[in-house]
Amino acid sequence: MPVDPHIAALLAMAEQSDLPPMYENAPDVGRAQYLAMTAGLRSPEHVVPVASTEDITVPGAEGDLPARVYRPEGEGPFPTVAFFHGGGWVIGDLETHDNMARHVCRDAEAVVVSVDYRLAPEHPFPAAADDAIASARWIAANRDRFGGDDRLGVAGDSAGGNLAAVVAQTLHAEGTPLTAQLLIYPAVDAEGEYASRVENARGYFLEQPTMDWFYGHYAGAWEDAKDPRLAPLHADLTGQPPAVIVTAEFDPLRDEGEAYGEALKAAGVEVDVTRYDGLIHGFFDMGGLSPAAKSAIEESCGKFRKLLHG
Numbered sequence: 001m002p003v004d005p006h007i008a009a010l011l012a013m014a015e016q017s018d019l020p021p022m023y024e025n026a027p028d029v030g031r032a033q034y035l036a037m038t039a040g041l042r043s044p045e046h047v048v049p050v051a052s053t054e055d056i057t058v059p060g061a062e063g064d065l066p067a068r069v070y071r072p073e074g075e076g077p078f079p080t081v082a083f084f085h086g087g088g089w090v091i092g093d094l095e096t097h098d099n100m101a102r103h104v105c106r107d108a109e110a111v112v113v114s115v116d117y118r119l120a121p122e123h124p125f126p127a128a129a130d131d132a133i134a135s136a137r138w139i140a141a142n143r144d145r146f147g148g149d150d151r152l153g154v155a156g157d158s159a160g161g162n163l164a165a166v167v168a169q170t171l172h173a174e175g176t177p178l179t180a181q182l183l184i185y186p187a188v189d190a191e192g193e194y195a196s197r198v199e200n201a202r203g204y205f206l207e208q209p210t211m212d213w214f215y216g217h218y219a220g221a222w223e224d225a226k227d228p229r230l231a232p233l234h235a236d237l238t239g240q241p242p243a244v245i246v247t248a249e250f251d252p253l254r255d256e257g258e259a260y261g262e263a264l265k266a267a268g269v270e271v272d273v274t275r276y277d278g279l280i281h282g283f284f285d286m287g288g289l290s291p292a293a294k295s296a297i298e299e300s301c302g303k304f305r306k307l308l309h310g
Contacts, residue, residue: 001277003204003250006290011205011280022091023213027121031091038096038285046288048102055094055122058115059138061130066116068094069146070105077148079110079179079308080168082136086158086184088214089128091118093258097157100284104155104182107301108306111147112155113139117163125219129229133170134161140176152181153241157284158206158253159214161186165232165260168241178241180307182300184284185246185253186260189233190215191225194255204250211252233260237267244303245273246296251281272303 003011022030037200051073057064073292074079081104085097094101094116101114117131140152156164162216168181184193201208219230228235233256243264247257261273287294 001249003280004278004290004292005285007278007280007283007293010286010289011203013261014205015203017152021207021210023207023209027090027119027217031093031119033042034087035093035096039098042043042099043288046099048099048104048106050102057137058113060117061127061134065118065131065135066094067117067135068098068101068114070101070112070114071193072105072111074109076111079108079145079149079151079153080139080237081108081110081112081153081155081308082139082141082164083112084117084132084154084156084160084163084164084167086156086160087119088211089125089218090214091119092159094275097160097285099287100157103284103287103297104301104304106196107298108182110153110249110305113146124217125222126229128159128163128218129166132167136167136171137176140171150177151179151308152177153182153304154178155182155184155304156186157184158281159187160184161257162188162232165227169232169235169237172239172241180304181241181243182304183243183245183257183260184300185248185251185281187253187256188260189256190231192231192233192256192259194259196254196256197252200250200252200254204252204280206252208252233263237264237269240264240267240269242270242307243272244300244307245271246284246300247273248276248279248281248283249275249277250279252282274300
């Protein structure tokens with residue numbers, strides 16, 4: 001399929017912009033640019049409604065972290081979902097991913113706890129993974145103050161999908177059962193060779209030089225590219241919770257996300273992998289722009305809901 005026409009128009013505007021590409025920026029400039037492109041362009045009518053939000057702190061690996069709790073309409077108890085934002089472990093925060101967390105809350109009917117983990121290069125690997133694990137342990141131990149019952153899920157997009165997968169593996173190894181995981185175009189294999197990284201290396205929002213910039217800041221000094229905390233595809237996947245994996249046709253991360261799905265299936269895990277044709281990396285925050293993206297978001301969260309609610 002061709003790129004969705006609504007998204008193609010956005011890509012054309014970005015191509016004509018005089019802004020430098022992300023990989024030519026310092027990290028703080030990249031963060032400000034990403035915030036302006038996401039939260040800065042989000043009009044009030046496109047904010048997904050939920051019953052309430054609350055800003056709190058949660059324990060990280062080396063201190064408290066900002067977090068935001070999203071509660072759905074209706075009477076609980078609800079499942080609790082630990083959510084980790086994308087941005088290559090370098091950019092992104094609670095605000096850039098506010099609408100994404102709202103979608104998961106509303107459409108999966110779950111209390112979502114979105115965690116603002118530490119970013120690289122100030123805090124390189126494994127800081128983000130350590131924070132995600134520490135915060136998820138605490139969320140799991142405090143489900144009574146969030147969703148209110150034993151159902152626990154993890155979710156995240158891109159680098160956040162990486163962290164969600166790492167959390168699922170770690171909590172399973174520690175004996176904490178998870179109900180489901182939602183991995184949205186996840187980065188799961190640090191140095192794998194995939195056709196989608198070549199086919200979609202340029203022109204589709206997330207570009208290979210930007211991926212290299214992210215990885216260099218986060219884990220460029222780490223010697224083991226197959227460390228499961230960095231590349232969860234290389235872990236033992238036996239016993240992992242049921243998964244919904246979302247990929248996009250024009251995304252350099254497409255093939256590794258689908259490879260993770262195949263690896264989960266081979267390990268006997270229930271998994272639903274859906275590739276959304278015509279869409280690009282980042283489409284989960286483009287529902288207000290593209291009807292096709294909106295439909296894919298709602299369908300993906302609906303599948304996650306079925307797993308969480310049984």
